[in-house]
Amino acid sequence: MRKRALLLSIFFLTMSLSGCGGNSSTGINSDNVVYVFNWGEYIDPEILTMFTEETGIEVVYDEFETNEIMYPKIKAGAVNYDLVCPSDYMIKKMIDNDLLQEINYDNVPNYVNIGEDYWAQAESYDPGNRYSVPYVWGTVGILYNKTMVTEKVDSWGILWDPKYKDEILMQDSVRDAFMVAERYLGYSMNTTDEDELQAAKKLLQQQKPLVQAYVIDQVRDKMIGNEAAIGVIYSGEAIFTQRENPDLEYAIPKEGTALWMDSWVIPKGAKHKENAEKFINYLCRPDIAYLNFDYITYSTPNMPARDLIEDEDIRTSPIAFPDLSQYVLEVQTSLGEEADRHLSDLWREVKSY
């Protein structure tokens, strides 16, 4: 018995030690790093390697799933990221709570590549563009499988059609889920009116029996794998999923949807601010931004990068680069701490319904 245990532990010992040896080479000892916190599948990993090769700065890269999961980590201050990529309303919230520091544009000369329109759009949550540099943008819409949905899709209403029971994938993120219900009811997606919120909650509760699952990044795989007929998804995923499964189609509902933008910001606790700025600058370089677009397929605000897109269909794609005047669009804003908490309580009421 003892011998057996000894043998086993010797085995573990050697395994661990061999691990130890390898670890020291990858362990981050130098200070020449940048800690990046980004959405899942939101950058071409090749770019991280290229950045390190070119600048010698090591990139420690982590991913989050929703703005709401990212926020407490930054706020608690227990983790020091140098660069984070939240969405519009969350950036506003972080500015309001004094969690961000101003970007020194002298270190980001490539900022000129970002189109004027996008700086203007960013003004809505970051007045004066002091804290954030736009990374990607898009809309929220409905992705559907043409072989399973034959009718015309132009309204959020299809998400409440009993015909598609268990075929619907709903966004598992508070603001986006409520946005869908609020727009369908004709309210603003930034409403804090109690009656409107309750009505939206009721509507979402009614929808729950029809929903197959509340997911975020999984919408992509499930739609590609024909697991569901309809999914609420960000426009950036549309081109990618269509590439993988040509039966998929993206539609922006007529009731209106969110026009969103994710931007790079530098939290207050950042220990490598200059490296963070170098990283932003690198991403703003047209060739890099183009490379990245090709991989993540989310609309880039980088004008020269857009011109680099060879495929005519994609360069002028109404999904990636829509004519915004055609749609009813609204930008989500920060509702304030109190309202946020209330909204997440309501969301829990939906999910436990």
Added chain:
Amino acid sequence: MNNKKVRFLAGPYVLWSAGFIIIPLCLIFYYAFTDASGAFSIDNVAGIISYVNMKALILSMAFSLGSTLICLLIAYPLALILSTVSTKNSSLLSLLFILPMWMNSLLRTYAWQNILERKGVINGILTALSLPPLYIINKPPAILLGMVYDFLPFMILPVYNSVSRIDKDLINAASDLGAGYRQIFLRVIWPLSLPGVISGITMVFVPSLTTFVISDILGGGKILLIGNVIEQLFTQDSDWNAGAGLSMVLMVFILISMMITSKYDREDIR
């Protein structure tokens, strides 16, 4: 002799447990009974009576009772069968039943997604046999299945150990004295295996009461258990007070169920 000095060997651990067991629990206690501004408040703990939290707790209870019962129903006959197999084979067999624990449990749970999905393995087989498909993914049965699967070895092990330790002479004696199988089971085997059963129950009950991972992976976000609520309060809402309040409630709950089981244990063991 120098026994006094030897005692100090426990010193590092005493300090450690004070720092990493007691103080953290005090912190939970502190956050549970204060509000965001640091003033005393009972709201967080009282939050359990809200509809959402209560429903989550009751659901968790139902799931954990269900999975404990099913685990016991599967594990007990298994242990009996294993105990009748010859010694050499039984150790090989029992090894087979705990071996799965050596593969990452998250990954194994995730694999059930593959198996149960609408276009997954089971439905693939069912359609091939032209049988109606089975849609249980993202529904309560899938979570129950996940719990039973994940925690079954924890029931098999103690039950098997206590059953296999029963002296065969006792059973033979009972049978010589004219007891039928039913009677032997009820009067001899079951009472003697009870300690194993009880520890199996505690070992399955607590993790299935408090898991948030299984409901996350197999529930499609449609079923909120108390573990999910606590996890979300901490990681998404950064409402530590409410989260700590519910954690307190959960701890008390576990404590009570432990007390009930250990009481049963003592009464029946005689």
Added chain:
Amino acid sequence: MKKTLGNIYLTLVLIFMYAPIATLMILSFNASKSRSHFGGFTLGWYIGLLENEEVMAAFRTTLVLAFLSAVIATVLGTAACTGMVFMKKRSRSIIMGITNIPMLNADIVTGVSLMLLFIACRATMGFTTVLLAHISFNIPYVILSVMPRYRELKMSTYEAALDLGATPVYAFFKVVIPDLMGAILSGFLMSFTMSLDDFIITHFTQGPGFDTLSTKIYSEVKKGINPEIYALSTIMFLTILVLLFLVNYRPGSKRPDGEIHVRTRKEVVVSSGKRGTV
């Protein structure tokens, strides 16, 4: 007849327990990245695994973490047991009571409480915090494994050694420790295993750029798991499998008892009188 029924039952339960593992193994050879259909046989994920720095780093972290935390917990736990033997019954049962808390408490509560502690101390979350957390939940396994053995230990041999002129330290290492070795090793192995598989506590105490296999898998569950992880798990599982069978069935070895040798958390709790102290 009865025997056949029994065998059928055993087989069914085994199928239930191994179905997911088989699925994962098959997926590790699946040429298509999609998990819903099999796109042909490939060894690509196994080759790719070696070059996948992220997965390999998580794997190394997991092993180093498990090994370090198990070693430290074993040392601390064994020392604590030795000290406790010489304590008054009262203080000993208080310490044992505290030791039982993490065993019985929900992982989520333990994880959250440690997170609150680290944040209160303004500690930077990372390898160190996770290591501290793992040591904390590992020590009880060591204590609950070593302590019962101590109770059975006959102190007379130790005292005889002293009478024969051995120094206490010498006698301790030459007489007591060898007797405890089995229990210490099983405490170590258990700690190692628990640390290897832990997700929940790591989830709450991890920091930037830190991933164990479990946390990596959890984040990838959301966006689709990289098949290289299947490959890694298959290798790990098969290694353990081969190892266990080699260790258990060396030619000529006679099994002393029918007990199961991979002890788990459960068994320690069963065997070490958790119910005696609670």
